[in-house]
Amino acid sequence: MSAAEEPVLSFAGVTVAYGHRIVAEGLDLDVSRGSVFALLGRNGAGKSSLVRCALGLQRPGKGRALLFGRDSWRHRASLLRRVGFVPEEPGAPPASSARQLASFCRRLHPRWDGESFARRLEQFGVPAELRFDRLSRGQKGIVMLALALAPEPELLVLDDPTLGLDAFARRFVFEELVGELADRGTTVFLTSHDLAGVEAIADRVGFLSAGRLATAGSLEELKQRHQCSLEDLFLRICQEGEAA
Amino acid sequence: MRDALAVARLELREWRALPALALGAGTLTAIVTRMDAPADLKNLAGLILSVCWPVAALVAGAGVFTRDLREGRAAFLCARGLPMRWVWAGKLLAALVLAATAWTLLSAPVWLVMPLPRLSVPVRVDVERVAVLTVLLIGLGHWIALASAARGRRLLADVVLSVLLLSTVTVLTMWLWFAGALPWSTETTVLACCALLTVAGAAAVIRGRGGRSASYAAFTTAHWVGLAALAAVEALNLHVIRSVGPDDLERPLLQVVSPGGEWVSLVGKVAGPPRKSMPTLLVSVTGPDVINTGRASFWEGVGGDLVFSQDGRWCAWPVLEWIAGLGSQPVVRLVELKPGTPLRSRRTPLDDPPDADAMPGIGLSPSGRGMLLVHPRGRIEALAGEDLRTLWKHDGGDAAGFLDDDNVFILRRGSGGRELVTLGLMAGDERRKVTLGGDGISRLVLAPTGSTALALTGRKGGPWLVERCDLARGECRPLWEGLDEAKGSEGDWGDAAEGAFLSDGGVVIVGRPQGTVGWEVRAFEPDDRVRWTLPLPAHRLAPLLIGEPRPGTLIIQAALPAPEAEQIGWPHPVYVVGAADGKVRRTETAFLPPRMTRRWHCPFRWGRAATYFAGDDGAVWRLDPETGSRDRVPLG
Numbered sequence: 001m002s003a004a005e006e007p008v009l010s011f012a013g014v015t016v017a018y019g020h021r022i023v024a025e026g027l028d029l030d031v032s033r034g035s036v037f038a039l040l041g042r043n044g045a046g047k048s049s050l051v052r053c054a055l056g057l058q059r060p061g062k063g064r065a066l067l068f069g070r071d072s073w074r075h076r077a078s079l080l081r082r083v084g085f086v087p088e089e090p091g092a093p094p095a096s097s098a099r100q101l102a103s104f105c106r107r108l109h110p111r112w113d114g115e116s117f118a119r120r121l122e123q124f125g126v127p128a129e130l131r132f133d134r135l136s137r138g139q140k141g142i143v144m145l146a147l148a149l150a151p152e153p154e155l156l157v158l159d160d161p162t163l164g165l166d167a168f169a170r171r172f173v174f175e176e177l178v179g180e181l182a183d184r185g186t187t188v189f190l191t192s193h194d195l196a197g198v199e200a201i202a203d204r205v206g207f208l209s210a211g212r213l214a215t216a217g218s219l220e221e222l223k224q225r226h227q228c229s230l231e232d233l234f235l236r237i238c239q240e241g242e243a244a
Numbered sequence: 245m246r247d248a249l250a251v252a253r254l255e256l257r258e259w260r261a262l263p264a265l266a267l268g269a270g271t272l273t274a275i276v277t278r279m280d281a282p283a284d285l286k287n288l289a290g291l292i293l294s295v296c297w298p299v300a301a302l303v304a305g306a307g308v309f310t311r312d313l314r315e316g317r318a319a320f321l322c323a324r325g326l327p328m329r330w331v332w333a334g335k336l337l338a339a340l341v342l343a344a345t346a347w348t349l350l351s352a353p354v355w356l357v358m359p360l361p362r363l364s365v366p367v368r369v370d371v372e373r374v375a376v377l378t379v380l381l382i383g384l385g386h387w388i389a390l391a392s393a394a395r396g397r398r399l400l401a402d403v404v405l406s407v408l409l410l411s412t413v414t415v416l417t418m419w420l421w422f423a424g425a426l427p428w429s430t431e432t433t434v435l436a437c438c439a440l441l442t443v444a445g446a447a448a449v450i451r452g453r454g455g456r457s458a459s460y461a462a463f464t465t466a467h468w469v470g471l472a473a474l475a476a477v478e479a480l481n482l483h484v485i486r487s488v489g490p491d492d493l494e495r496p497l498l499q500v501v502s503p504g505g506e507w508v509s510l511v512g513k514v515a516g517p518p519r520k521s522m523p524t525l526l527v528s529v530t531g532p533d534v535i536n537t538g539r540a541s542f543w544e545g546v547g548g549d550l551v552f553s554q555d556g557r558w559c560a561w562p563v564l565e566w567i568a569g570l571g572s573q574p575v576v577r578l579v580e581l582k583p584g585t586p587l588r589s590r591r592t593p594l595d596d597p598p599d600a601d602a603m604p605g606i607g608l609s610p611s612g613r614g615m616l617l618v619h620p621r622g623r624i625e626a627l628a629g630e631d632l633r634t635l636w637k638h639d640g641g642d643a644a645g646f647l648d649d650d651n652v653f654i655l656r657r658g659s660g661g662r663e664l665v666t667l668g669l670m671a672g673d674e675r676r677k678v679t680l681g682g683d684g685i686s687r688l689v690l691a692p693t694g695s696t697a698l699a700l701t702g703r704k705g706g707p708w709l710v711e712r713c714d715l716a717r718g719e720c721r722p723l724w725e726g727l728d729e730a731k732g733s734e735g736d737w738g739d740a741a742e743g744a745f746l747s748d749g750g751v752v753i754v755g756r757p758q759g760t761v762g763w764e765v766r767a768f769e770p771d772d773r774v775r776w777t778l779p780l781p782a783h784r785l786a787p788l789l790i791g792e793p794r795p796g797t798l799i800i801q802a803a804l805p806a807p808e809a810e811q812i813g814w815p816h817p818v819y820v821v822g823a824a825d826g827k828v829r830r831t832e833t834a835f836l837p838p839r840m841t842r843r844w845h846c847p848f849r850w851g852r853a854a855t856y857f858a859g860d861d862g863a864v865w866r867l868d869p870e871t872g873s874r875d876r877v878p879l880g
Contacts, residue, residue, distance in 0.1 A: 080325035092320050095258045107250050
């Protein structure tokens with residue numbers, strides 16, 4: 001398999017458990033280069049755990065998560081230089097401003113695009129000199145997104161990136177930003193509860209239910225197969241999962 | 245490395261408020277110590293200051309902990325692709341810089357205003373309790389935070405591992421301390437813990453098994469908090485050192501004056517709530533200003549007597565030290581009484597654990613370079629240097645030993661009776677041997693030249709005598725015979741006699757002749773002829789307190805009969821005696837404290853121009869040996 005054909009992100013038999021509670025079991029999934037993959041599921045389904053496993057921030061109980069064909073847990077440091085990440089909870093050193101955080105990250109990434117970082121902050125009216133902990137929830141999310149995008153990553157991982165964002169910002173994230181990245185060939189792996197936004201941009205989706213990947217595939221293909229919208233499909237899978 | 249520096253810069257920016265707080269606390273400390281406020285208010289302020297720093301350390305440590313755990317594994321830093329070792333190193337580097345900066349800023353205001361005499365006003369803090377409280381809080385917070393973060397079995401295993409590591413490190417540190425590999429101090433222990441935790445934490449992080457997040461956060465926090473605690477202990481020590489003055493001594497016990505009379509050291513218990521094994525404060529003062537104060541672990545009632553070097557610079561004592569859960573350890577402590585520097589005692593554990601009631605006797609050479617330990621069972625041990633390394637041990641000795649800077653003099657049973665043997669201090673080689681007339685020995689006084697000694701010896705069932713021993717020739721001849729065994733009226737006045745060499749080669753001896761009431765002072769010429777005799781009608785006398793503060797003048801402390809003593813109210817006048825003619829003059833105004841016993845007054849010394857002594861009220865008095873006039877030394 002050539003590098004271009006190789007999945008950017010793969011889960012191979014990944015199991016994640018907290019004590020006796022299993023949130024994902026034997027999960028297999030590939031995210032191909034240039035695709036926009038949305039992992040959907042109810043609250044507590046294990047989406048964030050899988051994101052952490054994908055980034056090497058958490059070690060799976062069983063199986064492996066691979067980034068660019070390499071084990072993400074073992075090679076986290078070198079692999080994450082090629083990845084942009086927006087966590088579910090925007091966490092950054094609280095006493096630092098967005099500009100100071102950018103200054104810190106610039107040293108770590110040779111392809112840092114400072115202009116685009118500043119432009120995105122300006123676009124959403126995020127004060128660059130204000131301490132991070134004094135920003136609103138949505139502003140923090142924008143800062144994290146801008147930090148993730150500035151290094152021009154090969155893979156962008158978004159863990160529910162629109163949580164707390166206003167309608168304008170949500171639209172930006174889904175319709176313009178991710179669309180633009182997809183056009184450039186950047187692979188995007190995201191989790192979200194904003195199904196309308198996902199439907200607008202994702203080309204592939206996966207549904208996590210009862211610790212398993214209930215179904216995964218091309219969004220258009222799934223919609224045609226089930227003859228329903230993404231939201232209806234999501235509700236149906238959730239109900240089936242609960243019944244099981 | 246660049247990554248580590250970037251992380252360190254980031255962390256320093258995050259915690260920039262801490263140095264500012266330290267500066268504020270230091271300024272407040274300086275202000276409070278200068279206030280003319282009631283003592284209770286100052287004590288309260290001192291207590292608040294003592295607590296606020298450890299609490300700040302706890303909050304800072306918990307802050308780092310919480311934030312790092314929130315996203316699983318310091319998500320912000322790790323998600324940027326930073327290698328774990330550089331994240332960890334950067335945080336440690338930042339912690340070091342931060343702790344050092346905070347300590348400096350906390351201490352600086354106190355140091356800056358210290359020269360002002362008013363700063364001797366006390367603001368007391370209980371360093372030990374605050375330190376213990378800090379460690380307990382840190383340990384508790386640490387464990388709770390880890391336990392709450394342990395969501396899986398692997399994380400829980402790491403929690404257990406970290407607790408085990410912490411316990412091991414603590415026990416190991418204590419063991420090293422017991423073995424004498426670590427000089428004891430709170431700071432040293434905290435520092436050692438931090439160093440060992442650094443190694444253990446690095447191993448845990450690099451090991452990289454599941455649950456790395458908890459290990460990482462645990463050890464990072466331990467470093468932060470440990471280093472902050474170190475800074476706190478140092479700051480509090482400084483605070484105590486700078487704020488406790490001689491007036492705080494509840495009961496001054498001992499004092500020593502430097503040969504030049506420039507400074508005085510007091511040893512006493514700090515006023516405060518009674519505690520078992522309360523360490524005694526050792527305070528050095530001079531003239532109107534406090535030059536330094538410090539604590540030394542002198543456990544009253546358990547330790548042996550303190551001894552001072554002739555130049556007054558070194559002080560040593562044996563002590564049975566006790567640590568909770570680990571039993572007791574007999575040690576010898578040595579402290580340098582150096583003006584202007586904090587007092588820090590060095591310790592060396594004893595190989596032959598004595599009973600608590602029979603600690604070894606100690607002798608210090610005149611310059612303090614050598615130390616002699618005379619164990620109750622007869623073993624004699626010579627130590628040297630500031631690190632108290634053992635030079636040699638001698639098992640054939642008797643329970644007596646003395647030393648100068650080059651030689652050690654021990655008494656042993658020889659073929660012709662008791663022998664006074666001279667050994668080299670450094671090598672323990674036998675140099676000379678003198679056979680004594682008596683069976684035992686009570687005191688040995690060496691002439692300044694070291695070639696002659698006065699030996700007070702006893703005979704079984706018979707009178708005691710003072711012999712003059714020529715160490716070079718190996719001869720001893722009786723100087724004064726027929727002395728009472730000298731059990732004073734209170735039973736603890738000790739020796740039968742005390743002697744001193746005069747500047748002209750003569751000898752003066754205070755003794756208690758058999759069959760007489762009271763004491764007698766005799767001066768002898770260099771050729772042993774009696775120069776003069778002075779009977780003292782005192783029923784008690786402190787024979788140690790004789791000497792020649794300047795050529796031709798003796799000072800003798802004597803006690804008057806009870807009725808006269810009651811009239812005066814101070815029953816211990818000081819006599820000045822002419823060394824040449826024996827003419828005596830009782831000083832009109834000079835006195836010594838009435839409740840002095842032999843055990844506690846022995847370090848009374850004199851300078852060239854004046855004599856100092858402490859009263860029961862803690863005051864230090866300066867006595868002019870010629871006129872007998874006295875004046876109180878202002879102590880801040």
